Amino acid sequence: MADINIIHNYPKMGIPMGKLKPKRVRKNIELTLWERLYIFEIIRGMHITTIHFFLNLLGFIFPPKGKKRRIMTVYYPEEKLTLPVAYRGRPVLVMRENGTEKCVACGLCEKICPASAITIIAEEKENGERFPAAYTLDMARCVYCGYCEEVCPKEAIVMSAEYEGLARRNRQNLRFSKDKLLRPEKSVKDRIEYIRGIYAKCNY
Amino acid sequence: MVADLIESIVKILFIFGVNIGFFSPILGWVERKQSALMQDRVGANRADIFGYTLIGLFHPIADAIKVLTKEDFIPDGADRLIHTLAPFISLTPAIVAFAVIPFGGQYELFGHRVNLIIADLDVGLLFVFAFASLASFGAVLAGWSSNNNWSFLGGLRASAQMLSYEVVMGLNIIGVIMVYGTLRLSEIGAMQVNFFDWGIFLQPVGFVLFFTCAIAENKRAPFDVAEAESELVAGYFTEYSGLKFVMFWMGEFLEIVTIGGLVTTMFFGAWHLPFVSDQMLLNFFRFAGPNGAAILAILVNIITFFTKVIFFIWLQMTIRWTLPRFRYDQVMRLGWKMFLPIALINIFITGLVILVK
Amino acid sequence: MSDTAKDLHSEYMVINMGPSHPVTHGTVKFLLTLEGETIIDMKVDIGYLHRGFEKMCENGTWEQVIPYTDRLNYVSPLINNVGYALAVEKLIGIEAPQRCQYIRVIASELARISDHYTNVAASGLELGAFTAFLYFVEARELIWDLIEMLCGARVTANYVRIGGLKNDLPDGFKTKSRDVFKRCRELWADVDKLLTKNRIFIDRVRNVGVMPPEDAIAWGFTGPCLRACGIPYDVRKFHPYLVYDQMDFEVPVGETGDNFDRYLVRMEEINQSMRIVEQALDKMPTGPVNVDMPEYRWQSKDDISNRIESMIFHFKTVTEGIKPPAGEIYSAVEGANGELGFYLVSDGSGKPYKCRVRPPCFPLTAAMPKMVRGSFIADIIPTFDMINMIGGECDR
Numbered sequence: 002m003a004d005i006n007i008i009h010n011y012p013k014m015g016i017p018m019g020k021l022k023p024k025r026v027r028k029n030i031e032l033t034l035w036e037r038l039y040i041f042e043i044i045r046g047m048h049i050t051t052i053h054f055f056l057n058l059l060g061f062i063f064p065p066k067g068k069k070r071r072i073m074t075v076y077y078p079e080e081k082l083t084l085p086v087a088y089r090g091r092p093v094l095v096m097r098e099n100g101t102e103k104c105v106a107c108g109l110c111e112k113i114c115p116a117s118a119i120t121i122i123a124e125e126k127e128n129g130e131r132f133p134a135a136y137t138l139d140m141a142r143c144v145y146c147g148y149c150e151e152v153c154p155k156e157a158i159v160m161s162a163e164y165e166g167l168a169r170r171n172r173q174n175l176r177f178s179k180d181k182l183l184r185p186e187k188s189v190k191d192r193i194e195y196i197r198g199i200y201a202k203c204n205y
Numbered sequence: 206m207v208a209d210l211i212e213s214i215v216k217i218l219f220i221f222g223v224n225i226g227f228f229s230p231i232l233g234w235v236e237r238k239q240s241a242l243m244q245d246r247v248g249a250n251r252a253d254i255f256g257y258t259l260i261g262l263f264h265p266i267a268d269a270i271k272v273l274t275k276e277d278f279i280p281d282g283a284d285r286l287i288h289t290l291a292p293f294i295s296l297t298p299a300i301v302a303f304a305v306i307p308f309g310g311q312y313e314l315f316g317h318r319v320n321l322i323i324a325d326l327d328v329g330l331l332f333v334f335a336f337a338s339l340a341s342f343g344a345v346l347a348g349w350s351s352n353n354n355w356s357f358l359g360g361l362r363a364s365a366q367m368l369s370y371e372v373v374m375g376l377n378i379i380g381v382i383m384v385y386g387t388l389r390l391s392e393i394g395a396m397q398v399n400f401f402d403w404g405i406f407l408q409p410v411g412f413v414l415f416f417t418c419a420i421a422e423n424k425r426a427p428f429d430v431a432e433a434e435s436e437l438v439a440g441y442f443t444e445y446s447g448l449k450f451v452m453f454w455m456g457e458f459l460e461i462v463t464i465g466g467l468v469t470t471m472f473f474g475a476w477h478l479p480f481v482s483d484q485m486l487l488n489f490f491r492f493a494g495p496n497g498a499a500i501l502a503i504l505v506n507i508i509t510f511f512t513k514v515i516f517f518i519w520l521q522m523t524i525r526w527t528l529p530r531f532r533y534d535q536v537m538r539l540g541w542k543m544f545l546p547i548a549l550i551n552i553f554i555t556g557l558v559i560l561v562k
Numbered sequence: 563m564s565d566t567a568k569d570l571h572s573e574y575m576v577i578n579m580g581p582s583h584p585v586t587h588g589t590v591k592f593l594l595t596l597e598g599e600t601i602i603d604m605k606v607d608i609g610y611l612h613r614g615f616e617k618m619c620e621n622g623t624w625e626q627v628i629p630y631t632d633r634l635n636y637v638s639p640l641i642n643n644v645g646y647a648l649a650v651e652k653l654i655g656i657e658a659p660q661r662c663q664y665i666r667v668i669a670s671e672l673a674r675i676s677d678h679y680t681n682v683a684a685s686g687l688e689l690g691a692f693t694a695f696l697y698f699v700e701a702r703e704l705i706w707d708l709i710e711m712l713c714g715a716r717v718t719a720n721y722v723r724i725g726g727l728k729n730d731l732p733d734g735f736k737t738k739s740r741d742v743f744k745r746c747r748e749l750w751a752d753v754d755k756l757l758t759k760n761r762i763f764i765d766r767v768r769n770v771g772v773m774p775p776e777d778a779i780a781w782g783f784t785g786p787c788l789r790a791c792g793i794p795y796d797v798r799k800f801h802p803y804l805v806y807d808q809m810d811f812e813v814p815v816g817e818t819g820d821n822f823d824r825y826l827v828r829m830e831e832i833n834q835s836m837r838i839v840e841q842a843l844d845k846m847p848t849g850p851v852n853v854d855m856p857e858y859r860w861q862s863k864d865d866i867s868n869r870i871e872s873m874i875f876h877f878k879t880v881t882e883g884i885k886p887p888a889g890e891i892y893s894a895v896e897g898a899n900g901e902l903g904f905y906l907v908s909d910g911s912g913k914p915y916k917c918r919v920r921p922p923c924f925p926l927t928a929a930m931p932k933m934v935r936g937s938f939i940a941d942i943i944p945t946f947d948m949i950n951m952i953g954g955e956c957d958r
Contacts, residue, residue, distance in 0.1 A: 022811070023794040023812070023814075024814050024830065026815065026816055026827055026829075027818070027822070027823055027826055032761065032764065035759070036759055036761050038761075040413070042760045042761060043527070043760070043762075046755065046756045047523050047524065047527050049527075050243040050523060050526065050527045050756075051523060053242070053244070053245060053693075053752075054239065054242045057242040057245060072245045073700065073703065074246060076250075085710055085711045085732070087711060087714040088710060088714050107877070109877065109881070113625070113880050115626040115630065145715060145718060146628075146629040146720040147720060147728075148626075148629070151728070152860065152880050154863070154866045154867060154876065155867075156863070197863070199729035199730065200862055200863045240692070240693075244695075244697070354575060358599070358939070426690050427690060433690070433940070434584050435585045435687075435688035435689070435690075436585070436939055436940050527693055528691065529686065529689040529691035529762050530690030530762075531762055531766075532940045532941070533599060533938065534599075534938065535766075
């Protein structure tokens, strides 16, 4: 057993006092009589769990106001979590009203993606405007970091609130092409407003 | 003669139905749901038939289908015979022990004396302990025959733990035997008519010790060192699968019921309501005629008995989900150095009180 | 060995505990030599979660390393983010704005709380106290809700940027954190009542895995495990970074360096961290959260879309990466497990020349054999839980 007064010895061990505020957490080294007798603490523990048991049981029968039950579990497929607007789901491409993508295939997202999940093949229209002829997002590689959204100069790729439909039997099926990624601007309006709020101001 | 036979068959079917048909599947559900509520969870509720989940009551059925279709796995190098035999050895005592536990008094029904106990042995209490010791063979043989180091360690722990707690448990019931002067469980029950003659008032220390030892004997938390999943993977039944695994599981659950029954019989007035004797029940139900009164009284007895049993099942589950697990040497120390002396002192004091009286 | 034992051909049992064992959850293997239940010798085999973090960093830009650091200690990713960002800032020689520093303190402390919750809960679970586990998991869930509200993800935060933050504090964060902490304190009290004075728990952890303070220093212990030995070494106090010197908090210390002290230190640190978060929220200054240096922090979208110079510069910084001056630096923060250090070498290009992490749990894991030798198999569990070896951080 180490010297139990080590806390007073530590300056000797080359550690300066500084303006520390050490707080001793160990109240007793040996067991007290109360702890020595198992039964009282066991009863106290059972008291806690029994209170939880009956409160939760009552919570199912008489749910508290505004909630379906007292415990915080969400019955997933039937009920869904209310996600904060900050939530980063899977990235989607924003679609203009005429059905084309906002993306101009500048390749910044492709470059910044830490997992190299994005592949873009750029082409030019007759009027000289660039557009992605192919935009592939490998959802098996994506780590949902949100860098693509952060660097995009056109607000063309955003992190949606979608998190479903990503379980596939084949990894090839997780390579989402443009048509699977495009979402009308209306459906991701909240997110676009949010990222404008956090990234748009000078010095944020 | 025929009446005796019919009576026995009815009683056996009843107990078998209650234990195997009701308690054993439903306790799996109770364990899940109760632990969930204690832990702020919902518990299993996904098994459904046509969209109805019935708060998870279909899970026992789903479990049954699952285990019946699982591969019956015997590891390479295992002793096939003993490996197969072990779960049976473990399960049988749990079923058999309930035969000597009375669930009601004695009544006159259609001119035939009905005794609400399957086998009214005059050594009933010893019978229970004889069979409880057999159960330890199941765990030990399972551990040794599996050809797996973790199973082996689990088997070792199980044998040491169960043997030592049997000693303490045996000493515990000596106090009860001294107080009531009989080994016949139906007599012990019958003697607790008076509320203040209940075992809990005559043997309070005996009750605490007996209950603890019984949980230890059943190898449930906090005494589940033999199957401690974080230390020994699953202990002695690591290498079991499918139906054989479930037999260990069922044995454990049935033993919970048996412990509940024993504790009720020995310490909590058996089938008696507080301050109500069987004769009072018969008088109360006089309006239904002699046979009707007997039937109603039997029903009240059975309901009272099983309500108490269910309370003790609940208590065992609460203990199981509240406490952390002991360490192996601490279990041994608790058994030999704490419980054994206390049990001996208990016997001594009980003897002293009886002598003074 | 006595002659009888030799005649009986008794030998030690050599057994593999892990990697697929419930207590090692796939990230470590113990090679045990047992005599009965007593551990004669133990070898720790790590590396099951090795992903080549350092090599990955060398192939990404300085910015791209931040999501990788989320995966170091995956229970408290925000501290890793903060530690890396501070190291790069030290290399560059800039300091984040005041408000950013306060938010970083909040983020680190939330991560620390969630880490300690997980750790205490998991030790409870593995010692059989399943209920305590779920109470703390519920509390951690609430803390993660806060983190999700702050950075948009629960675990893979990717929140801190070099020279700033991804975003400012969201609206209503203070109110929500007050509600969350209230419930967390209730659950803390429940777990405290379930475990701290319960003799079954005390017997499992007391005098188990004892590490004398001198040995602990010699083995390179830091964090709660060192403080449990009675040495109040805390990077937040000894080398204050961010605004920790303006916060009022105590450093919990134990006395004997056993698992019970480690448990108590962690339980107390949860409370102290909550205090720090509340103080930081109260003192929160206004102002920007990012440095105004386009060469190190990406510019705002307004600038990018309105000024062509900004746009060109943005493309340059994103594709080439920011370019800290050549040099090398070591910077440490107080991780949930101890001193989390980043040793960075820059050759002046857009990618780290070297990014070495000093994981706090590597020295702790290395000392496992010393701590458990001579005790029982069952003692591995509380010791291994309390050193809190996180595979992602230890193996990298």
